[in-house]
Amino acid sequence: MTTIYVPYHLDERLDGLVDEPADVTVIAEFPEGPDIWGRLAVLYDRVADEVSRAESPVVISGDCTTALGTVAGLQRKALDPAIVWFDAHGDVQTLETTTSGYIGGMPLRVLVGYRPELIADRLGLRPLAEERAVLVDARDLDPAEAEYLHGSGIRRYQLQDLELPDGPLLVHVDLDVVDGAELPGLLFPVPGGPSMRDVLAKVEEIIATGRVVAVDLACTWRPGSGAEARAFVQTVCKAFGKEPNNFRTQRDH
Template identity: 85%
Template structure:
């Protein structure tokens, strides 16, 4: 297993999410003379290269858009993954539907093909078939997201009812999928979610299938907080290390 730390919330540096040094820390000189998509493309291109070389990568970052670099890196080495997206939010907003303008609410939609010219084309990221994406415990959906999901191939599940897509898997976990009462300090907390223990058990269950090729852990947290989030991330990483034969890269399959 290789831990890759991306200490950013979008294009803003955000340190302090991991207590122990990662195997690799991804940083980049982000250009000032371009828009946020251009800056993220520079950062995620570096991440994609690291993922393409890593043994069983676990990517840790401050937001969900980092998953674009994770999936692009797997594709660069010939892996065609499905994705299991744990998140309290849908992350299927678009520039046309968002009311906040927050692009951290768009990565799953981008992964399945929304406006590739924004960033996917720059990363060489190929769109995932909607039917190979599942969304777990998304309970805070804007009306436009709910409308899109009703007509899309993306399947939605509660944690306890999850059915996995076929093939190699990327497991993406936004820690706000956990009930907000258990993880104080998150930027976008949502009540009514599963417990920390239940999420961890489900992630371990997926890893036990032997089909996981990467894990993506995202936590948008308020600086000065995050102790519970760091503890969760450490627990997940230790769980992977316990049984490395259950978490393999595609080249090992």
């Protein structure tokens, strides 16, 4: 297992998200100018390079958009995993539907093919078929997101009812999937979610299948907060490090 730490929320440098040093820390020199997609492309290209070289990568960052780099990196090493996306939010907004303009609400939509010219083409990121993505415990959806998900191939599940896609898996966990009352310090807390214990148990259950090729952890809390969530991150890393992986490529051995 290789831990890859990306201390950013979008293009904002953060410190103090995690307690223990990672195997690799990804830092970027951003180009000047107003193009945030260009800045993110620089950062996520570096993430993708590290993931492509890593054995059983665990990517730890401050937001969900970093998953674009994680998936691009897996594809660079000839892996095309399905995605299990744990998140209290849908992350399927678009520039045309968002009312806030927040890019962190769009990564799952980008992964399934939305406007590849924004960033996917720059990363060499191939679109994932909607049917290869599952969204777990998303309960805070804007009307446009709910409408899109109703007609899309992305499957939605509550934690206890989750059915996994076939083949290799990327497990993405935004820690705000946990009930907001249990995790102080979250940037976007949402009430009514599962407990941290139940989320952790489900993630460990998925890892135990041996089909997980990478884990992507979005530490969406304020730096210096989230002691309980940081312990969650450590536990997931330990669980993933112990499990054999049945989908490693020849390059990984």
